[in-house]
Amino acid sequence: xxxxxDAELIKPPRSQKRDVWDQFKSHRGAMxxxxxxxxxxxxxxxxxxxxxxxxxxxDIRARNQGPSWAHPFGTDQLGRDTFARMMAxxxxxxxxxxxxxxxxxxxxxxxxxLAGFFRFLDGPLMRLxxxxxxxxxxxxxxxxxxxxxxxxxxxxGPETGIFILIVTAIGITSWMPTARIVRxxxxxxxxxxxxxSARSIGTKNSRIITRHILPNVLSPIMVSATLxxxxxxxxxxxxxxxxxxxxxxxxxxxxxxxxATDYLQQYPERVFWPGMAISLSVLSVNYLGDGLRxxxxxxxxxx
Amino acid sequence: xxxxxVRRSMLAVPTLLFISLVIFLLLELAPGDPMAQVPLTVPQExxxxxxxxxxxxEPVHVRFWKWIVQFFWIEPQxxxxxxxxxxxxxxxxxxVSWQTRSPVMEIVIQRIPQTLWVVGVAYIVGILIAxxxxxxxxxxxxxxxxxxxxxxxxxxxxxxPFFSGVLVIVxxxxxxxxxxxxxxxxxxxNDWASFKVxxxxxxxxxxxxxxxxxxxxxxxxxxxMLDNLNQDYVRTARAKGxxxxxxxxxxxxxxxxxxVVTVIALGIPSIFGGAIITEQVFKVNGIGQLLIGAIQAxxxxxxxxxxxxxxxxxxxxxxxxxxxxxxxxxxxxxD
Numbered sequence: 001x002x003x004x005x006d007a008e009l010i011k012p013p014r015s016q017k018r019d020v021w022d023q024f025k026s027h028r029g030a031m032x033x034x035x036x037x038x039x040x041x042x043x044x045x046x047x048x049x050x051x052x053x054x055x056x057x058x059d060i061r062a063r064n065q066g067p068s069w070a071h072p073f074g075t076d077q078l079g080r081d082t083f084a085r086m087m088a089x090x091x092x093x094x095x096x097x098x099x100x101x102x103x104x105x106x107x108x109x110x111x112x113x114l115a116g117f118f119r120f121l122d123g124p125l126m127r128l129x130x131x132x133x134x135x136x137x138x139x140x141x142x143x144x145x146x147x148x149x150x151x152x153x154x155x156x157g158p159e160t161g162i163f164i165l166i167v168t169a170i171g172i173t174s175w176m177p178t179a180r181i182v183r184x185x186x187x188x189x190x191x192x193x194x195x196x197s198a199r200s201i202g203t204k205n206s207r208i209i210t211r212h213i214l215p216n217v218l219s220p221i222m223v224s225a226t227l228x229x230x231x232x233x234x235x236x237x238x239x240x241x242x243x244x245x246x247x248x249x250x251x252x253x254x255x256x257x258x259x260a261t262d263y264l265q266q267y268p269e270r271v272f273w274p275g276m277a278i279s280l281s282v283l284s285v286n287y288l289g290d291g292l293r294x295x296x297x298x299x300x301x302x303x
Numbered sequence: 304x305x306x307x308x309v310r311r312s313m314l315a316v317p318t319l320l321f322i323s324l325v326i327f328l329l330l331e332l333a334p335g336d337p338m339a340q341v342p343l344t345v346p347q348e349x350x351x352x353x354x355x356x357x358x359x360x361e362p363v364h365v366r367f368w369k370w371i372v373q374f375f376w377i378e379p380q381x382x383x384x385x386x387x388x389x390x391x392x393x394x395x396x397x398x399v400s401w402q403t404r405s406p407v408m409e410i411v412i413q414r415i416p417q418t419l420w421v422v423g424v425a426y427i428v429g430i431l432i433a434x435x436x437x438x439x440x441x442x443x444x445x446x447x448x449x450x451x452x453x454x455x456x457x458x459x460x461x462x463x464p465f466f467s468g469v470l471v472i473v474x475x476x477x478x479x480x481x482x483x484x485x486x487x488x489x490x491x492x493n494d495w496a497s498f499k500v501x502x503x504x505x506x507x508x509x510x511x512x513x514x515x516x517x518x519x520x521x522x523x524x525x526x527x528m529l530d531n532l533n534q535d536y537v538r539t540a541r542a543k544g545x546x547x548x549x550x551x552x553x554x555x556x557x558x559x560x561x562x563v564v565t566v567i568a569l570g571i572p573s574i575f576g577g578a579i580i581t582e583q584v585f586k587v588n589g590i591g592q593l594l595i596g597a598i599q600a601x602x603x604x605x606x607x608x609x610x611x612x613x614x615x616x617x618x619x620x621x622x623x624x625x626x627x628x629x630x631x632x633x634x635x636x637x638d
Binding site: 135136140142230260265 | 332460461484572599610618
């Protein structure tokens with residue numbers, strides 16, 4: 001009886017987290033994407049502790065300089081250090097991306113769970129989703145920026161006001177895909193046995209949703225979260241690029257790109273850094289989402 | 304099928320009405336004053352009268368109703384008059400822009416050809432590139448070509464048009480000097496030389512838009528081909544001795560095109576939206592540019608009409624996509 005090796009018996013079953021991580025590791029693009037995105041976030045948020053030139057510091061004698069040791073990315077027309085401005089801009093752009101993604105996820109999950117779980121809400125909420133999908137998003141965002149800018153500026157100050165406005169505007173115009181995906185998953189989940197057994201022992205609806213439904217729809221939510229960050233960064237930059245985003249002296253990547261296009265003839269290299277930063281973050285986040293989708297999908301993971 | 308088409312079209316009407324109401328109410332909150340440009344020397348009473356002349360004195364619901372009547376009843380009459388030479392619309396008030404004091408639709412009609420030229424050509428070019436790429440990368444899945452295609456379409460997704468546009472301007476216009484960076488909308492094509500100039504100035508905006516379109520459609524094409532390549536009917540076709548070319552290009556391709564065609568239809572309105580940025584980069588004088596100008600000048604009738612046109616395009620092409628799907632795929636039965 002004792003010659004069954006103990007190691008075989010004691011070895012714990014593989015956990016789901018471990019499986020997901022193994023699958024994720026095998027997706028090279030996703031690993032690279034995660035690495036690049038984490039690097040960008042780290043440089044942008046930790047960089048200012050090491051690179052102490054202020055983003056708003058004007059050194060008019062050092063204006064329009066090319067790359068040098070003192071200013072690795074050069075300086076702009078007022079002699080402000082481009083590297084410092086890129087980090088300051090990145091903080092805004094990435095914060096907007098994360099906050100808008102969070103808002104749209106909360107809205108989308110809320111609508112999706114309600115529509116999937118309660119049959120009488122399904123019709124009205126899905127019609128509402130269809131209506132929102134039929135709205136022309138970019139024109140409406142432009143109109144919203146124009147209309148509420150003054151009011152929010154007055155209430156919260158120019159920077160916080162615009163931040164709230166952009167995050168809210170992007171959030172309430174991008175929750176629809178999440179809502180649809182979550183609703184589909186909830187519809188399938190609520191017919192499953194574990195929900196039935198939870199109900200049969202008298203669990204309340206709110207508890208079933210938080211305890212049994214939500215953890216099971218987490219994977220599609222995470223995938224749409226990554227895509228949501230990418231979408232929000234691009235939208236914010238587009239608004240700044242059209243001149244309807246943050247105020248001029250407040251750098252974001254889109255704003256830096258917009259300012260650089262004025263000097264396109266003389267200093268074409270100046271558009272490169274902000275454009276590269278936007279594209280690289282979006283590309284890495286998209287690859288990350290791709291890998292997450294594969295890793296979290298048990299049908300792909302088994303192979 | 305007919306019943307489905309009619310029912311869906313009926314459903315589109317309240318949707319559109321609701322959207323126009325949302326846009327109208329949103330604009331109603333506008334704090335901007337259309338009288339802001341009027342000189343300060345103009346007395347207050349005169350300003351008040353000018354405000355009334357713009358139709359701002361009436362309550363909200365009256366103005367909304369008037370806009371609806373003007374847009375859905377009087378504008379079609381104007382169109383009919385224009386085509387058949389009748390006089391239905393004589394003396395009736397049209398939707399008038401506050402900026403130029405001329406009918407909004409006339410300005411829109413002037414601007415649409417510019418947008419359609421650039422966007423339409425880009426869309427066709429994008430589709431023509433995307434479909435062969437999609438077919439080949441599905442047929443040789445995980446080959447070098449497929450990997451490269453995946454990477455390029457990821458880049459196409461990720462690089463926003465306001466960067467790719469500026470980048471091609473830097474490369475081809477500033478450094479190489481091949482193409483003009485500004486799109487000249489007054490250019491008239493009447494002979495071979497002027498056609499070449501037109502082609503030259505169209506290349507860059509078309510390239511930028513086509514990259515995005517190619518990225519999306521080639522992905523769909525690849526996924527759809529992959530779904531079909533593993534089906535039983537493909538094995539049957541090969542087993543009865545059909546050539547590889549016929550199997551892929553006739554049997555698989557025709558079935559794979561069904562979802563792709565609907566995606567192409569769904570993408571048309573979003574391309575109009577995306578063209579707003581591209582038009583801004585290349586200074587194309589199209590409807591996107593018109594919208595931005597109108598927003599900055601607080602020209603509410605113009606903004607309202609343009610936004611509604613965008614919404615109408617979305618609803619219309621959604622309808623087209625649904626109907627196309629039913630027609631192309633006999634397995635889909637809506638009734």
